[in-house]
Amino acid sequence: MTFNRARRDTLTGYLFILPGILGFLIFVAYPLLSSVYFSMTKWSGFDKPTYIGLKNFEYMFHTDPTFWSSIRLTITYAIVSVPLGLVFGLLLAMLLNKKLPAIRFFRTLFYLPVVIPVVATATLWMYMYQPQYGLANNILRLFGIEGVDWLSGDKMALLSLTLIYLWGVGSNMIIFLSGLQSVPADVYEAADIDGASGWLKFSRITLPLLTPILFLQLITGLITAFQTFVQPSILAGDPASPNMSLNLLNLSIYSNAFRGYEFGYAIAQVWILFFIILIFTIIAFGLSKRFVYYENEMK
């Protein structure tokens, strides 16, 4: 009787999670395994893949004129924008973590840009960056600065992408805010009694207690930033004449696969991107061992 029930439960259980298992096999396991092989082929996506060994990687490292610049751009973008987002997100959260009149209104306002569809945001910024009539230069003109070209040159393009990223700082802010609200008030009160200054309270209480979510956001932020696609692809406009200053690795993968029909080569690039993400994740985990404070460990 019980034996039958256990068997029935096993069957029912697997039936319930069957969609997940199939999804895992088709959309995770198969792509991972097959792309090891695909990365070593010449393949247009329509013909049969031909095995060519490591030629894709050789071409990538030695010949492809765009590869190293797009690697540099991708890494710079990620390590500039993500930490800035964390810093501003935390500052904003601390500013908003007080009982003030209309504080809910402000929280909503700062979160608003996060809700807007990314295509709507990217297109809006593309118009804002337009040199003649765009908002960005309209504002600079008030200060007597004329004719800035926001999208040409590596430094300007990086700045422009980072500004768009920071417009969405509300997503960091809201997570920090929930973290700040879970810090027990008596810790601060004890510090007040001991006469601790504002800075001391921040550096010795707030920051250590926030390190777990700081770390979580660092990891998810990096993974997302390394895969940035929509903003640069829309800012670059015409895919036929790529703007090299905006050519993040994901963009280059997209155009090699779906514009140039070099699927094998694009998948080889995917592995490089995956590898970079992995390395940065490992570095972040390494840092976390030294800096992240988990409350339970102390008990």
Add this chain to the structure above:
Amino acid sequence: MNAQTKAAIVPSKEWQVRPTKGILRLAALLVLSVAMIYPILWMITIALSSNSGMFKVPPEWFPREFHFRNFIDGADTIHFLRVFSNSLIITGLITLGQTVSSLLIGYGISRIQFPGRRMWFFAFLGSMMLPQIVSLIPVFYIFAKLGLYNTWWPLILTAYFGNPFFIFLSRQFLSSIPFAFDEAAKIEGASHLQILTRIIVPISMPLVATMVILAFQASWNEYLLPLIYLRDADLWPLSMAIAAFSSQYGNTWNLFMAANLLYMLPVLLLFFFSQKYFMQGLGSLNSAGIK
């Protein structure tokens, strides 16, 4: 001393105790929020201006003219009715698929005892870490082989195999429901599917709402997948139509901004009416929710 008595002794409204600090804080917030929100105001200003009003020197900083007709013309330019209903159908089917499949999987993992459930849970959880780009091209290959290129199927079908994040959310939420409910229903002879639909779902409405809202938002915003799968403009969702309109640039900024505002409107409305659920989804990343 518990938190409540403490709150009674220490005034929590700091700004009433130290008003200058509070006012400074408010002033800083005010300045920052103007900077944050101004791009949207600029967008509205352009969307409402006439063909000559957009390019005035010096520029208009606030709406002075109100050409509401731009919204109709902008909508016409992108064939709004068609792309809007495309978006609605695709988004609706994706939302349904992700919510239902993730609930089923979450229920299986959290409320049925069977060997291997922990392993699969961690497999699903781990797949959240896998960059989307890794699966993009091999999966494209599968759908192309099946003859589904240039159809909505690749966008929709994938939703019916569960969403890792939603599986995680469901498992967390469903684990917190007492098992006594299930046991009582089992004695009455109810099957697992009946327990899920009659008992668990009705008391899990906050979870369902969170998933529905997050799924709707994500698929309404989706751009990369339609871009690689949909060639014909007839099949495009709003995101594609807006991106295509923007790249024409031209001198109809007002029509573009009007169309773009129409694209944003549904998610903005959703956000204003269901802020709680947006915050809950995010709050679950941290153990505490937003108060």
